[in-house]
Amino acid sequence: MAESDSNKEAVYLPADVQAGPDAYGLGILGNQLSPDLEDGEFAVFDPDAVPGRGDIVAVWWKDSDTPSVIKLHLALPPKELWDCSEELGAVMVAETANPKRLRSAPMSKVRAVHRMVGKGEHHRRLST
Numbered sequence: 157m158a159e160s161d162s163n164k165e166a167v168y169l170p171a172d173v174q175a176g177p178d179a180y181g182l183g184i185l186g187n188q189l190s191p192d193l194e195d196g197e198f199a200v201f202d203p204d205a206v207p208g209r210g211d212i213v214a215v216w217w218k219d220s221d222t223p224s225v226i227k228l229h230l231a232l233p234p235k236e237l238w239d240c241s242e243e244l245g246a247v248m249v250a251e252t253a254n255p256k257r258l259r260s261a262p263m264s265k266v267r268a269v270h271r272m273v274g275k276g277e278h279h280r281r282l283s284t
Contacts, residue, residue, distance in 0.1 A: 169200060173274030176204045181276055182214060182225060188252040189227055198276050199225065205271040207232060212272040215248070218265055225272075226250035229258055232269060239264055 179202040201214045214223040229249040246263040
């Protein structure tokens, strides 16, 4: 179980989910990644887990505090290329299932990519 600093929220992880100390959870909105993730499910992401092709990841954009949860279609380019100009073509390619389509984004706009390591249950504690 991981707890927030406020001690009012907790994430319960199944025993088979291996998550590091910096792992965090995000609630899923919508069904673009169905059947992998459904609306209302709670996904756990680990900044220390290396993402690869086919993984579901949280993408943290440089210009936003809200991540996008996507499925990688191709492996990410090396980190050294992320800040290259868009003309060099370092891009991230993602896929959605509903509707089925591929999308791309320049890596120069990406701050971080964290791999999903499992699903958890999100519980809000009652005040005592």
